Amino acid sequence: MDVLQQFLKTFFDWQAMGQVVPQMLTVGLPNTLILAASSAVLGCFFGLILSVMGIARNSALRWISRIYTDIFRGLPAILVIVIIGIGLGPILRQATGITNPFPLAIFALTLMAAAYIGEIFRSGIQSVDRGQLEAARALGFSYGSAMLLVVIPQGIRRVLPALVNQLIALIKDSSLVYLLGVTATQREIYRVANDSAANSGNMSPLIAAGVLYLILTIPLTHLVNYMDKRMREGKAQKIEPDEAAALVGKGGQA
Amino acid sequence: MSEFKSGSLTATNIHLAFGSNKVLRGIDLHVPQGTTASVIGPSGSGKSTLLRVMNRLIEPDQGDILLDERSVLKDNPDELRRRIGMVFQQFNLFPHKTVVDNVSLSLRKIRKMPKDQAHAKAMDQLELVGLAHKADARPGNLSGGQQQRVAIARALAMEPEVMFFDEATSALDPELVKGVLALMTDLSKGGMTMVVVTHEMGFSRNVSDTVTFMDGGVVVETGSPDELFTAPKTDRLKGFLSDVL
Ligand SMILES: Nc1ncnc2c1ncn2[C@@H]1O[C@H](COP(=O)(O)OP(=O)(O)O)[C@@H](O)[C@H]1O
Ligand SMILES: [Mg+2]
Numbered sequence: 001m002d003v004l005q006q007f008l009k010t011f012f013d014w015q016a017m018g019q020v021v022p023q024m025l026t027v028g029l030p031n032t033l034i035l036a037a038s039s040a041v042l043g044c045f046f047g048l049i050l051s052v053m054g055i056a057r058n059s060a061l062r063w064i065s066r067i068y069t070d071i072f073r074g075l076p077a078i079l080v081i082v083i084i085g086i087g088l089g090p091i092l093r094q095a096t097g098i099t100n101p102f103p104l105a106i107f108a109l110t111l112m113a114a115a116y117i118g119e120i121f122r123s124g125i126q127s128v129d130r131g132q133l134e135a136a137r138a139l140g141f142s143y144g145s146a147m148l149l150v151v152i153p154q155g156i157r158r159v160l161p162a163l164v165n166q167l168i169a170l171i172k173d174s175s176l177v178y179l180l181g182v183t184a185t186q187r188e189i190y191r192v193a194n195d196s197a198a199n200s201g202n203m204s205p206l207i208a209a210g211v212l213y214l215i216l217t218i219p220l221t222h223l224v225n226y227m228d229k230r231m232r233e234g235k236a237q238k239i240e241p242d243e244a245a246a247l248v249g250k251g252g253q254a
Numbered sequence: 255m256s257e258f259k260s261g262s263l264t265a266t267n268i269h270l271a272f273g274s275n276k277v278l279r280g281i282d283l284h285v286p287q288g289t290t291a292s293v294i295g296p297s298g299s300g301k302s303t304l305l306r307v308m309n310r311l312i313e314p315d316q317g318d319i320l321l322d323e324r325s326v327l328k329d330n331p332d333e334l335r336r337r338i339g340m341v342f343q344q345f346n347l348f349p350h351k352t353v354v355d356n357v358s359l360s361l362r363k364i365r366k367m368p369k370d371q372a373h374a375k376a377m378d379q380l381e382l383v384g385l386a387h388k389a390d391a392r393p394g395n396l397s398g399g400q401q402q403r404v405a406i407a408r409a410l411a412m413e414p415e416v417m418f419f420d421e422a423t424s425a426l427d428p429e430l431v432k433g434v435l436a437l438m439t440d441l442s443k444g445g446m447t448m449v450v451v452t453h454e455m456g457f458s459r460n461v462s463d464t465v466t467f468m469d470g471g472v473v474v475e476t477g478s479p480d481e482l483f484t485a486p487k488t489d490r491l492k493g494f495l496s497d498v499l
Pocket of ligand 2: 302303420421
């Protein structure tokens, strides 16, 4: 067998791919999406709390947010997933009887996602012009209402592209959950491919997994680019002439 | 004939420092009910800061603020600010909301008005400033003059007893200044109590009841427009007027 043939056999064995694809789509894909989507939603929720703490006037809150963020942005994902997933697994089982590794896997992914998303939200919120908070407060809104109704919605809108990037990262990072003990039906995309590759001694299932990840992530990447572009162009808006200026102020002129 | 439930506003001996920078050094200002006080002075003299202290966006270090002759320093500052409308140089409309939602937001969330009632009242306010036809537009699609008139409508919707204007026309193209000044003139004639920080000497002279000249964090001269503009007493005011007129 010459080198080229061996290369093709190792990576592009259509039969091996064909065998793994059904499982990948019916088992791996839904599990990957569950892991990524739930940790994204939870990460947004806790990230928002972290970001608001990060800009609070109370310095203790700011410190807690800062320390948390530094820790969970600074650790490798694999370390957090193993410590939480394998380390806490037996404790959770003893306390609640839950043997499903998903809650802990989602917890571990959320811990990290919240740190990143918190920083994204914070930069977005801080980029909102100070005049917005001032105008809302001048109307009589409390600090909390002004933030909630006026400042935070604008801040989040600006960082939507970065948030989608975070979702892409979560889709990829969810593959690390393969390290936890999962049953056949709990496997996500990578684990399905990994098992199949181990059984057949062939890399092709992993190539199939790669293609599936790209099918998920490339459209999201382009969505990010599209949103970025739209936001930049949205800035240059058409200004109309002030035709109504002539209609008001019959009361007098300065 | 007063269209507004306006009140009088008094600030006495206001002091404020940002760190070691003493920005307000004993300011007194009295604005009788239904009158317009304009505040003039060079940039950096503390005019914007004075407005922010008087509605307690910034708490004074010393001094008292009275609305309708009652001190408001012990009140909830959020409630005080509901009684004072403020219009900013940069408009500060909420860009993520439509024009009518900009006006109705405080009615719904602070006054707890039902949605349709708040909408109807916001439309009335927009009608008043000639912009009802822009109700569903985003602020970013309006000219500066239109945005500032929406900002005025937004402040008026809360039925304030006093209105503050902080260089409301300074960011506008010259051809748009007139519409906003005309609207402010209407409010003044309609009996609103107003404090107008302005570089528009025409407005200060022709519309306001009193003029206060600030420099370096103190009131240098105050009086009727005639007194200040035709017979300035201090060299500082003379110098300022010769620079701006
Ligand atoms: N938030 C702030 N923090 C620190 N210094 C400020 C702040 N706002 C204004 N100042 C300072 O206060 C002084 C007066 O500013 P301001 O009230 O804006 O003057 P004016 O409106 O008359 O131009 C300036 O020296 C300015 O740098
Ligand atoms: Mg100013």
